[in-house]
Amino acid sequence: xxxxxxxxxxxxxxxxxxxxxxxxxxxxxxxxxxxxxxxxxxxxxxxxxxxxxxxxxxxxxxxxxxxxxxxxxxxxxxxxxxxxxxxxxxxxxxxxxxxxxxxxxxxxxxxxxxxxxxxxxxxxxxxxxxxxxxxxxxxxxxxxxxxxxxxxxxxxxxxxxxxxxxxxxxxxxxxxxxxxxxxxxx
Amino acid sequence: xxxxxxxxxxxxxxxxxxxxxxxxxxxxxxxxxxxxxxxxxxxxxxxxxxxxxxxxxxxxxxxxxxxxxxxxxxxxxxxxxxxxxxxxxxxxxxxxxxxxxxxxxxxxxxxxxxxxxxxxxxxxxxxxxxxxxxxxxxxxxxxxxxxxxxxxxxxxxxxxxxxxxxxxxxxxxxxxxxxxxxxxxxxxxxxxxxxxxxxxxxxxxxxxxxxxxxxxxxxxxxxxxxxxxxxxxxxxxxxxxxxxxxxxxxxxxxxxxxxxxxxxxxxxxxxxxxxxxxxxxxxxxxxxxxxxxxxxxxxxxxxxxxxxxxxxxxxxxxxxxxxxxxxxxxxxxxxxxxxxxxxxxxxxxxxx
Ligand code: HEM
Ligand code: HEM
Ligand code: HEM
Numbered sequence: 001x002x003x004x005x006x007x008x009x010x011x012x013x014x015x016x017x018x019x020x021x022x023x024x025x026x027x028x029x030x031x032x033x034x035x036x037x038x039x040x041x042x043x044x045x046x047x048x049x050x051x052x053x054x055x056x057x058x059x060x061x062x063x064x065x066x067x068x069x070x071x072x073x074x075x076x077x078x079x080x081x082x083x084x085x086x087x088x089x090x091x092x093x094x095x096x097x098x099x100x101x102x103x104x105x106x107x108x109x110x111x112x113x114x115x116x117x118x119x120x121x122x123x124x125x126x127x128x129x130x131x132x133x134x135x136x137x138x139x140x141x142x143x144x145x146x147x148x149x150x151x152x153x154x155x156x157x158x159x160x161x162x163x164x165x166x167x168x169x170x171x172x173x174x175x176x177x178x179x180x181x182x183x184x185x186x
Numbered sequence: 187x188x189x190x191x192x193x194x195x196x197x198x199x200x201x202x203x204x205x206x207x208x209x210x211x212x213x214x215x216x217x218x219x220x221x222x223x224x225x226x227x228x229x230x231x232x233x234x235x236x237x238x239x240x241x242x243x244x245x246x247x248x249x250x251x252x253x254x255x256x257x258x259x260x261x262x263x264x265x266x267x268x269x270x271x272x273x274x275x276x277x278x279x280x281x282x283x284x285x286x287x288x289x290x291x292x293x294x295x296x297x298x299x300x301x302x303x304x305x306x307x308x309x310x311x312x313x314x315x316x317x318x319x320x321x322x323x324x325x326x327x328x329x330x331x332x333x334x335x336x337x338x339x340x341x342x343x344x345x346x347x348x349x350x351x352x353x354x355x356x357x358x359x360x361x362x363x364x365x366x367x368x369x370x371x372x373x374x375x376x377x378x379x380x381x382x383x384x385x386x387x388x389x390x391x392x393x394x395x396x397x398x399x400x401x402x403x404x405x406x407x408x409x410x411x412x413x414x415x416x417x418x419x420x421x422x423x424x425x426x427x428x429x430x431x432x433x434x435x436x437x438x439x440x441x442x443x444x445x446x447x448x449x450x451x452x453x454x455x456x457x458x459x460x461x462x463x464x465x466x467x468x469x470x471x472x473x474x475x476x477x478x479x480x481x482x483x484x485x486x487x488x489x490x491x492x493x494x495x496x497x498x499x500x501x502x503x504x505x506x507x508x509x510x511x512x513x514x515x516x517x518x519x520x521x522x523x524x525x526x527x528x529x530x531x532x533x534x535x536x537x538x
Contacts, residue, residue, distance in 0.1 A: 026214065027213075027214065027217045030214065030217050030218030030219075031217045031218065031219075032512075033218075033227075033228065033512075034217075034218050034219035034225060034227045034228075035219070035225070035226075035227065035228075035512065036226055036227070036228050036231055036331055036508065036509035036512045036513065037505070037508065037509075038501070038505055038508040039508075040228075040508045040509075040511065040512045041493055041501060041507075041508045041511060044511075110487075110489065110518060110522070111487060111488060111489075112489065112491070112494065113313065113314065113315055113494060115314070118497050120312075120313040120314055127487050129487060129522040129523075129525040130525070132519075132522050133519075133522055133523040136519055136523075147214060151207045151210050151211060152207075154206060154207070154210070155203050155206070155207050158199075158202070158203045158206060159199075159203060162196075162199035162202065162203070163196050163199050163200070
């Protein structure tokens, strides 16, 4: 495989469409649990299908990444930064996959029918008070950690784009940008 | 590769990055209502239901006193003219239900509670349950969820004798409920009550036509009118013992009557009954076969969220079901997290 300097177009499409969807999900989530207005039902009816769509896309994205890999980070990126980048990307993948599963499990453990877009999905867990409470707490805690991590990730992305100008941002940018030139990957 | 020359040249970029992060965090906090103390959140609404001594842990935050039952719903098929839901197609479907009293404290004596409820979870084979939680009052005390919250706050203001007067002046619709509560007799049994959806919903038939409806379950049992004092004289938990005995002696039944709105009927306001003479469809019969104590009962861990509806039924312009769904979820989250405070097998020997 020749050393690519950018993520493949499929990876970039997945990254940016999922970025939009995930940020929307986090806002929909905190918004819906804070209102009693009819918007509540509208937001819930978006939250569940969009969350499950993210699960499917995240699994596709993981498979693509395992197959085609990544362009790699610049050779001169300090080791701690490289490690932080790698670990944070693993954490982002974990959250993208865990959040929808936890949501689905939480709804199942509350004995609510799992209805999305008029289709009834199977419950993935039996009704159980303890499991429901555990998953509810996890869904909320991970959501806030996920959002914090995304802020850090965005800050890091912009840091690469504006300060380091080392081609890392260009590797993922949705359209080719004239900015930095990627160094050959290791 | 272009290396930046001096750290000073990055100040603008770093400020921009900080602004993006701070802006993102602020937008998130705003959306979540963390910055808006005035927003009526589901948690606030549920908090307002608590009795002065605080919520009773492990129990429903309203309609806390109740008893489970098992039974079935036999649809005649007449309801299919209104909704394509399987639950209204000719057939018999299992039911997990709950008789309950409108109080946040499960220890309240029966004679002190004016509002009685019936909750149903009807589960047809297609996996699309119909959940409904109804009450025996013919109309809701107030027109909007916000007014319900204001009512809870006003009635909790024991320090301010005028609070309720001020509330009633702003919400004259409460007068009808007050008159009903003062004059309507109690009945001697859960089995003698008529239970009403009060909220309106939209049913969609197989041809795709919408019908705005409300429904009621009409008892087969003949009501025995009781004064409040006569009911109190029968003991604080009379109703649960009575229904257990009655059902043990023979199944109890109710007729489901679905009423269709006409143009101009107040579909968004459950405090207003619809005029007499509306088209009514007799869609089936609820049969209650077995009573089970709540602590171990199958209704305990069900949230009778009125927005759990099969395809062919959906919410209308009535704002209550959404508010109820949001509030019931908070109540459910709290009470299931507190399950340890409400032990199973809490009532030894209560299992029939
Ligand atoms: C919900 C939001 C986001 C999530 C969950 C997310 C997730 C990820 C993940 C998992 C990677 C690793 C590469 C992969 O396998 O796809 C990545 C890479 C990247 N992301 Fe994001 N991202 C989000 C938003 C953003 C935003 C808004 C920016 C803009 C600054 C950004 C910039 C980047 C860049 C530049 C890379 C490439 C890093 C590298 O070369 O390894 N991301 N993102
Ligand atoms: C990427 C996927 C997801 C994200 C980022 C996400 C995010 C969130 C957030 C931020 C909240 C609000 C938490 C709070 O403030 O208490 C929330 C609540 C909720 N989510 Fe998700 N969610 C995801 C997937 C799902 C899925 C797939 C389902 C169900 C099928 C689901 C069901 C729920 C429910 C029912 C609540 C309300 C919980 C309650 O009763 O308080 N979520 N979600
Ligand atoms: C905004 C207005 C309302 C609020 C905030 C509210 C609040 C609640 C709460 C918190 C519960 C306990 C739910 C649980 O833990 O599972 C409950 C139960 C119940 N409510 Fe409401 N309610 C409202 C309106 C209504 C209306 C309009 C009706 C009847 C037409 C009604 C009838 C019932 C019944 C029958 C139950 C018992 C459900 C069960 O057996 O689990 N409520 N309510």
